[in-house]
Amino acid sequence: MPIAFCSFAVIVSMKGNAFNIGAEGQLICGAIGATLAGALFRGLPAPLHIFLCIVASALFGMLFGLFPTMMHRFRGVDLLVIFLLMNNVAEYFLQYFVLDLFKSQNALVPSSRAIEKTAELPYLIGPPYRMTIAIILVLICAVVLTWFFNRTVAGYEMRAVGQNRQAARYAGIPIGRYTTMALLLSAMLAGIAGGLEVLGNYHCLYTEISPGFGYDGIPIALLCNANPLLAVIGSVAFGALRNGSLAMQAKVGISSEIVNVIQGSLILVIASNYFIRYLLNWRRRAK
Amino acid sequence: MDDILSLLLSVIRLCTPIFIAGLGNMFCERVGVLNLGAEGMMISGAFMAVLGSFLTGSAWCGVLFGLAGGMIAGAIHALICVEFGGLHAISGLGLTIFCRGVAKFMCVAVFGSTYSPNVQAIQTTELFAGVPVLGQWLKQLSPLVYLAIILGFLAHYVIFHTTFGLRVRALGDNPRAVETAGIDVWKMRFIGVFICGLLCGLAGAYMGLGQLDRYFDGMISGKGMIAVIAVKMGNWTPIGIAGTALLLGIFDAIQLKLQISNTLNLSPEMLAMVPYLAGIAVLCMKKKQDGRPMALDTIYLRNRYKF
Numbered sequence: 001m002p003i004a005f006c007s008f009a010v011i012v013s014m015k016g017n018a019f020n021i022g023a024e025g026q027l028i029c030g031a032i033g034a035t036l037a038g039a040l041f042r043g044l045p046a047p048l049h050i051f052l053c054i055v056a057s058a059l060f061g062m063l064f065g066l067f068p069t070m071m072h073r074f075r076g077v078d079l080l081v082i083f084l085l086m087n088n089v090a091e092y093f094l095q096y097f098v099l100d101l102f103k104s105q106n107a108l109v110p111s112s113r114a115i116e117k118t119a120e121l122p123y124l125i126g127p128p129y130r131m132t133i134a135i136i137l138v139l140i141c142a143v144v145l146t147w148f149f150n151r152t153v154a155g156y157e158m159r160a161v162g163q164n165r166q167a168a169r170y171a172g173i174p175i176g177r178y179t180t181m182a183l184l185l186s187a188m189l190a191g192i193a194g195g196l197e198v199l200g201n202y203h204c205l206y207t208e209i210s211p212g213f214g215y216d217g218i219p220i221a222l223l224c225n226a227n228p229l230l231a232v233i234g235s236v237a238f239g240a241l242r243n244g245s246l247a248m249q250a251k252v253g254i255s256s257e258i259v260n261v262i263q264g265s266l267i268l269v270i271a272s273n274y275f276i277r278y279l280l281n282w283r284r285r286a287k
Numbered sequence: 288m289d290d291i292l293s294l295l296l297s298v299i300r301l302c303t304p305i306f307i308a309g310l311g312n313m314f315c316e317r318v319g320v321l322n323l324g325a326e327g328m329m330i331s332g333a334f335m336a337v338l339g340s341f342l343t344g345s346a347w348c349g350v351l352f353g354l355a356g357g358m359i360a361g362a363i364h365a366l367i368c369v370e371f372g373g374l375h376a377i378s379g380l381g382l383t384i385f386c387r388g389v390a391k392f393m394c395v396a397v398f399g400s401t402y403s404p405n406v407q408a409i410q411t412t413e414l415f416a417g418v419p420v421l422g423q424w425l426k427q428l429s430p431l432v433y434l435a436i437i438l439g440f441l442a443h444y445v446i447f448h449t450t451f452g453l454r455v456r457a458l459g460d461n462p463r464a465v466e467t468a469g470i471d472v473w474k475m476r477f478i479g480v481f482i483c484g485l486l487c488g489l490a491g492a493y494m495g496l497g498q499l500d501r502y503f504d505g506m507i508s509g510k511g512m513i514a515v516i517a518v519k520m521g522n523w524t525p526i527g528i529a530g531t532a533l534l535l536g537i538f539d540a541i542q543l544k545l546q547i548s549n550t551l552n553l554s555p556e557m558l559a560m561v562p563y564l565a566g567i568a569v570l571c572m573k574k575k576q577d578g579r580p581m582a583l584d585t586i587y588l589r590n591r592y593k594f
Contacts, residue, residue: 019376077570078579080376081516085570088509088563096556215380222377257392264385268363271373271381274588 004138004235005193006217008145009186011226015149016182017162017175022068022083023190024214025090026061030191032097033060034198035205038115039102049118054195061191062184064090069183073176087214098207112205121200132200138232141189145228158182190214211242219267238263294540296427300498301543302536304329304490307435308514309521309528310442311486316518317446317459318479321584323379324364325487326511327386332357332491334390337502338397340406346496349406350431353492354485360386361484369476372588383511391504401504408500429497431489438486443525455479459580462587472587487511513566520570523580534569538562 006023013020020026037056041049068082102112121132149155160168161178169175193213198205216238224230245259269276308325315322322328332353339352364382367373394401412433415425446452458465458475466472494510495502513535521527542558 021376071571075571078519081519082567082570084512084516085563085567088512089560089567092556092560092563095559096554099556100554212384215384218380219377222374257388257395260384260388261392262388264381264383264388267377267381268367268385271378272367272371273373274586275371275373 003193003213003216003220003238004232005141005189005196006213007220007224007231007235008141008217008228009189009193010217010221011228011231012145012189013182013186014221014226015162016158016179016186017165018072018079018179018183018186020065020083020183020186020190021080021218022065022086022214023186023193023217024210024212025083025087026064026187026190027194027197027210027214028090028094029064030057030061030194031198031205031209032094032194033057033191034119034195035102035112035115038119038199039113041119042116044118046118046122049116050121050199053115053119053199054192057191057195057198058188059191061194062188064191065184065187069180069187072183073180094205094209095207098205102205110207111202114204115198119199120203121196134196134200137196142228142232149228154181190217216263219270223270292424294544296424297540297543298533298536299428299432301539302532303429303432303435303497304494304510305514305517305535306529306532307438307490307493308487308511309517309532310438310525311483311490312514312518313442313446313521313523313525313528314455314479314486315483316583317455317523317580318476319459319462319580319582319585319587320364320368320476320480321375321379322364322480322483323376323512323515324360324382324386325379325483325514326507326509327379327383328357328360328364328484328487329491329494329507329511329514330383330386330390331360332488333495333506334393334491334502335488336492336495337403337406338393340408340496341397341403344407346407346409349496350409350489350492353495354488357486357488357491358481358484361480361487364484365477365480368586369473369480370589372586374586375584387504390502394502394504403502405500406496408496410497410500429493431493431497434489435493439525439529446525456580459582462582462585473589476587487514490514516566519579520566531569535562535566538565 006027009023009026010020034053034057037053038049041052044052064086068077068079068086071077071082072079098112099110103110121134124131124133124135149159157168157173158178158181160171160173161175162182165175194210197209197213202209216235220231220234220238224234241259241263308329311328312322312325335356336349336353338349340346340349343349360382363385364378367378368375391401394403398404409431410429412426412428412430414430415422418425446455454465454470454475458470458472458479462472465475490510491507494506499506517528517531517535521529521531539562542561545558546555
């Protein structure tokens with residue numbers, strides 16, 4: 001499910017005429033925020049605690065996205081470059097955080113302190129499926145985003161900025177403000193993705209919390225033409241590919257590396273959409 | 288004195304792959320194709336180089352294999368971005384995932400584990416051993432380092448002093464004008480991405496055979512991305528890229544040194560952040576980027592794909 005939130009994050013940034021490639025770093029920071037909130041607050045009732053943790057993860061993700069966004073807006077720094085650098089910083093900070101700062105004393109694998117029981121997301125369907133209420137949050141978020149982009153003034157203006165800067169400027173829409181807003185909103189969503197991964201899945205923080213979820217979001221966002229509802233389906237497919245590879249390795253002995261090959265070729269095919277359309281058209285013309 | 292010189296050598300060793308891959312990326316971006324697949328090209332180059340050295344027993348054959356590996360990855364990127372008019376960023380990211388998967392899979396298939404055995408490498412240059420005073424230091428660097436320095440001058444000459452270079456620069460700013468002048472835009476873009484693939488393959492070969500003598504998964508560890516960043520920070524010129532690569536190399540070397548000696552009593556993870564933080568700081572101090580090719584990351588579609 002974190003993939004779904006990452007693809008939402010990329011979608012939002014794409015609508016606002018920017019490209020959030022830093023979802024990976026924001027996801028990590030969101031996970032850190034959720035872990036802190038989950039482990040440090042004690043004695044709260046469960047729903048309130050979960051809510052607090054999600055808010056914390058969104059806040060951490062946004063704060064992490066704030067610096068590059070501001071640098072982009074006021075100093076004209078290339079977004080791509082600074083986001084990629086920030087991703088690396090986040091990754092090392094996560095290692096520092098897990099191995100040093102917030103280390104668990106009694107764990108076999110290096111991990112951070114576990115979050116309180118009250119902060120864990122309740123199961124919708126119990127083990128072995130381990131389906132938490134995160135899925136409902138994903139659906140709600142998809143609907144809210146669709147509503148936001150299609151039914152509100154801010155969403156409409158953000159789309160306008162994304163589709164045609166010049167036209168938007170002539171229409172008197174503050175472009176810089178909307179790009180910044182889209183990036184911050186996108187960072188927030190990426191942060192929530194990390195938070196949900198901690199709250200629902202691991203209940204503590206590992207160094208390998210994200211095997212490239214942030215990067216998975218990008219092809220999905222393009223695959224579904226920046227439509228949040230379709231993105232849910234896309235992320236389920238990508239998630240199945242990832243989890244399926246582990247199961248395949250355990251049961252049949254097929255190397256889990258194959259999933260990278262499949263995913264990579266899938267992305268390469270998505271990238272060459274003009275050629276595929278040409279092929280389809282050519283078939284039609286031949287008839 | 289010895290300390291400073293060994294630090295200097297380590298700086299040069301660390302910045303060479305960034306510099307070579309950066310030069311390649313410069314060609315790629317100058318013709319207007321964004322290349323986030325540099326990482327994938329380097330992985331492909333490194334793996335093929337080690338494989339070549341393993342099969343033939345000669346390190347230089349390995350380097351040739353590495354070039355071929357980089358070129359294959361470059362050809363995929365060129366096919367998608369130039370011929371099929373795909374989105375550059377997506378193709379690049381996909382290429383990185385694809386190459387990493389294929390390399391790891393092949394590694395397991397050929398060597399039986401994710402680590403390759405030690406192979407013939409070219410870590411020292413015996414040719415320079417006879418140079419007075421500096422000989423003992425110069426011979427500690429791989430010949431590929433000297434090749435990189437030559438390539439740097441060559442790239443500067445090609446970009447700024449030849450017809451080809453002029454066309455490349457024009458293509459990066461306005462492909463339509465270039466086509467009006469009667470130059471085949473797609474062929475030029477193909478050549479640019481090919482050069483990029485070759486140089487990234489060389490950078491990978493250097494990491495596999497010049498720095499180490501084996502391939503293992505995760506070996507490139509973000510060097511390709513740093514090369515992409517170095518191009519932008521270096522303002523799309525070979526000299527700028529060399530400066531950026533040196534800067535990042537210096538911080539990387541200092542960081543490694545501190546990790547080993549542990550004088551400051553900081554955790555290694557904090558120190559590993561230092562080169563990136565330095566990069567961000569430099570980026571934010573700099574004035575607006577004016578060397579950016581205006582047509583970077585734009586799709587120039589062949590007529591038959593338009594409907």
